[in-house]
Amino acid sequence: MLGRTASSLFWMSRYQERAQNTARLLEVAYRSAMVPNSGQSERDEWRFALATAGVDYAYTEKVGDITARGVINYMIFDKDNPSSVRVCLETARNNARAVRTGITSELWEALNTTWIEFADVNPQSITQERLPDFLAWVSQRSHLFRGALLNTMLRDDGYYFSQLGNFVERADNTARVLNAQYWVLLPDNDVIGDGSMERSQWTGILRTLSGLRSYRFAYPDAKLKAFNIAEFLILRKEMPRSLAHCYDWIDDTAEDLQQFYNERKPSIDLAAALSKELHEAEMRDIYQSGLHDFLLDFIRKNNAFAHQLSLDYNFA
Numbered sequence: 001m002l003g004r005t006a007s008s009l010f011w012m013s014r015y016q017e018r019a020q021n022t023a024r025l026l027e028v029a030y031r032s033a034m035v036p037n038s039g040q041s042e043r044d045e046w047r048f049a050l051a052t053a054g055v056d057y058a059y060t061e062k063v064g065d066i067t068a069r070g071v072i073n074y075m076i077f078d079k080d081n082p083s084s085v086r087v088c089l090e091t092a093r094n095n096a097r098a099v100r101t102g103i104t105s106e107l108w109e110a111l112n113t114t115w116i117e118f119a120d121v122n123p124q125s126i127t128q129e130r131l132p133d134f135l136a137w138v139s140q141r142s143h144l145f146r147g148a149l150l151n152t153m154l155r156d157d158g159y160y161f162s163q164l165g166n167f168v169e170r171a172d173n174t175a176r177v178l179n180a181q182y183w184v185l186l187p188d189n190d191v192i193g194d195g196s197m198e199r200s201q202w203t204g205i206l207r208t209l210s211g212l213r214s215y216r217f218a219y220p221d222a223k224l225k226a227f228n229i230a231e232f233l234i235l236r237k238e239m240p241r242s243l244a245h246c247y248d249w250i251d252d253t254a255e256d257l258q259q260f261y262n263e264r265k266p267s268i269d270l271a272a273a274l275s276k277e278l279h280e281a282e283m284r285d286i287y288q289s290g291l292h293d294f295l296l297d298f299i300r301k302n303n304a305f306a307h308q309l310s311l312d313y314n315f316a
Contacts, residue, residue, distance in 0.1 A: 016089075093112060211233065244275075
């Protein structure tokens with residue numbers, strides 16, 4: 001496969017996953033801002049969305065004061081924001097168009113129709129009252145994309161690069177969500193965590209990663225606890241957005257890529273090493289070494305894997 005084709009498939013999935021992640025951040029910020037006495041101001045909730053997406057500085061430079069209207073416009077429609085829903089959907093569609101003959105018609109239609117429908121949306125029509133329904137639509141379209149990918153794509157190198165893009169982006173998002181409020185997940189908060197502020201923050205983190213109901217199943221006899229939430233989102237492989245789950249998929253897919261090409265590239269070893277590290281890790285050891293440092297190190301290693309993958313397979 002040509003390097004530019006592999007790159008297009010990889011980034012097609014990354015940007016589609018990023019669109020859903022951005023929508024989920026906004027949905028949680030909106031929901032939290034609507035709850036009175038949550039322990040944070042409405043402005044703090046929207047600031048959390050910007051900081052987690054890594055665009056808080058760029059927003060301040062371009063827009064200025066943090067307001068609900070400003071954040072909604074910037075994170076959904078702004079062409080200068082690389083994490084805006086608009087940019088993500090358009091870039092995913094452009095990458096798919098570049099490899100149109102290498103993907104299924106179902107996958108192309110999922111991406112193309114989403115972009116056409118989004119392009120017809122008037123930004124002024126997305127008021128705070130209409131925001132939840134619009135964000136639910138973005139999320140549903142992302143699920144449609146994933147369904148088409150998983151159910152119609154031939155299991156060859158094109159599928160493997162698409163999967164790697166999806167889980168690299170998902171792992172990055174989970175780590176950034178956790179790192180944006182890592183202090184809320186420190187063990188000391190389990191002692192004082194019966195207050196409304198702690199519960200609101202913990203619930204917000206779980207909602208952002210679509211894990212609130214799954215957490216209840218994983219810990220049926222336990223209340224919300226900082227230790228359990230951190231373990232759930234970092235080390236529990238059955239949680240679809242945990243770091244361990246993402247690298248379980250990345251490691252397996254990288255091994256499939258090695259077998260497909262009958263060649264072991266350096267990126268394969270990086271994936272295997274990070275997957276093993278997460279498999280063998282204990283939450284208490286992570287706390288002891290520093291949760292913040294652990295998450296920053298993970299983000300660095302995840303970026304290093306993606307960079308090495310691009311070198312190994314000559315991404316354009």
